[in-house]
Amino acid sequence: MKKQNFSRRKFITTLSAGSAAVAASAYMPSFGNISVVTGNPDKLAILGGTPVAKDKVWPEWPYVDERVVEEVVKTTRSGIWCRIQSPTGTVTTFENEFAKIYGTNTSVSTGSGTQALNTAVEALGIGPGDEIITSxxxxxxxxxxxxxxxxxxxxxxxxxxxxxxxPAEVEKKITSRTKAIMPVHIMGQPCDMQSIMAIAKKHNLKVIEDSCQAFLAEYQGKLLGTIGDVGCFSFQTSKVFCCGEGGALVSHNDELMDKCYTVMNHGTAKNGKTLTIGSKYRMNEFEGAVLLGQLPGVKERHEIRNRNAKYLTEKLKGCPGLIPQKLYEGTTAGSFYLYTWSYKKEHFNNAPRDKFFKALAAEGISLSPYIANGLHREPWTDHIQTLTEYKKLFGNARLKKFQEELHLPKCDQVCDEMVMLWASGPLLGSLADMDDLINAIMKVYDNRDKLNSI
Ligand SMILES: Cc1ncc(COP(=O)(O)O)c(C=O)c1O
Structure with missing residues (x-):
């Protein structure tokens, strides 16, 4: 294959001052006067060369500092472990702080992102026989x-x-039963919300933003989660703001937020009346404590991730085989929970993606394919066909059509090409850390003619 006009040597000449430390490591032979070079840094590590980033240690995740520990200890000692024990406990305090960040009057916390999303579905009165279009x-x-x-x-x-x-595919799937669109801001970056909101308005549909990955991400200057009717967040351990398991909802619609509180609180409203159907989705005080402990510095960490994401995109933009996730016009900030690319094997000597991962891992850089397949390929789609309740609610003809429409080739392509960096911790690294990642990718790219032999 003809070499592209993009190589590690070229990249090295554009390294930032912040990454000067990398120049002392063993994998940069083009700095001819470096005496510490050992082994064979140009040869792929998997074939016996010197790894780019041996024993690489990224910033740890989840984020823990003394404040987090102190909040948990304080809660343990207080004996206030459940939100209803105190109107000023960690959960209520957290909800107030979260609402302040989102510029809403209130927020409602839950035990997970899934619970937050279900609370939204229930509070909007969507249920048996209704349809929601999602990803x-x-x-x-x-x-x-x-x-x-x-x-x-x-x-x-x-x-x-x-x-x-x-959005065009969303519009095609609207039926008389459709009640809402649930856009998923995947990887923590915004969907094309302008088009989605326009479709929702045209067809009188609710919009539930699955912002579970998108804490602090912004589109057209608005925080994701505040654009649709309601936004839902996850604080599961891997997320950029986390407490093990947890979730929250925000909305500018106070009446809807009251309903969300009631659904979250086993159908019982703030006035103590049990009004409706709702499971018990309460966040506990320990989860609230961890979130309060993590809150200081959360915006600074968000900015570091955005800075590093921009740096990666800029430095790798000449690599034809790895295309970074497209950010829609109007993306003012991503969350960068995950940093992702599409792997174009035709630019890697047709080497399967697995070989690229293997070669990179040997260089000390671990990337992942993320989700193996879209949810349209999971067995639940067959399972619901067998359920009496679904047959009664939707009828055989609708379920048959649902099944027939599970052909989603673009999702399959995305799954096949995905290359993903778990970014919550790693994107908090230094520019030198980013250079390690870039150098490893470029080394593998430079050696793409060897990939098929590993
Ligand atoms: C896009 C998306 N939606 C929903 C969820 C569910 O959140 P949780 O795991 O907190 O229930 C997640 C969590 O990974 C997610 O990434």
Whole structure:
């Protein structure tokens, strides 16, 4: 294969001052006067060369500092472990702080992102016999939040460049039963919300933003989660703001937020009346304590991730084989929970993606394929066909059509090409850390003619 005009040597000449430390490591032979070079840094580590980043240690995740520990200890000692024990406990305090960040009057916390999404579905009065259009390229929680209310998650295909729901595909899936769109801001970056909101308005649909990955991400100057009717967040351990398991909802609609509180609180409103159907989705005080402990510095960490993401994108933009996730115009900030690329094997000597991962891992850099397949390929789609309740609610003809429409080739392509960095911790690294990542990728790219032999 003809070499592209993009190589590690070229990259090295553009290294930032912040990454000067890398110049002393063993894998940069083009700095001819460096005496510490040992082994064979140009040869792939998997073939016996010197690894780019041997024993690489990224910033740890989840984020823990003394404040986090102190908050948990304080809560342990206080004996206030459940939110209803105190109106000024960690959970209520956290909800107030979260609402302040989001510029809303209130927020409602839950025990997980899935619970937050289901709370939104229930509070909007969506249930048996209704349909919600969402993405197949997401966590199972997205789909389950719809199924537990006995509604039908109808999946639309993706934009292969942004990995987000394609608004045109969403519009094609609208039926007389459709009540809402649940866009998923995948990887923590915004969907094309302008188009999605326009479709929702045209068809009188609610919008539940699955912002579980998108804490602090912004589109057209608005925080994700505040653009649709309601936004839902996850604080599961891997997320950029986390407490093990946890979730929250925000909305500018105070009446809806009251309903969300009631649904979250086993159907019992703030005035103590048990009004409606609702499971018990309360966040506990220890989770609130961890979140309060993590809150200081959360915006600074968000900015570091954005800075590093920009740096990676800029430095790797000449690499034709790795295309970074497309950010829609109007993306003012990403969350960068995950930093992702599409792997174009034709630019890697047709080497399968697995070989690219293997070669990189030997260089000390671990990247992942993320979700193996879209949720349209999981067995739940067959399972609901067998359920009497779904047959009664939707009828055989609708379920048959649902099954027939599970052909989502663009989602399949995204799954096949995905290359992902778990970014919550790693993107908090220094520019030198980013250079390690870039150098490893470039070394593998430079050696692409050897990939098929590993
Ligand atoms: C896009 C998306 N939606 C929903 C969820 C569900 O959140 P949780 O795991 O907190 O229930 C997640 C969590 O990974 C997610 O990434």
């Amino acid at each position: 197949p390229y997401t966590d199972p929680g997205t789909i389950q939040s719809i199924l537990v209310s006995r509604a039908l998650p109808v999946m639309a295909d993706l934009d292969t460049e942004s990995f987000q729901l394609d």
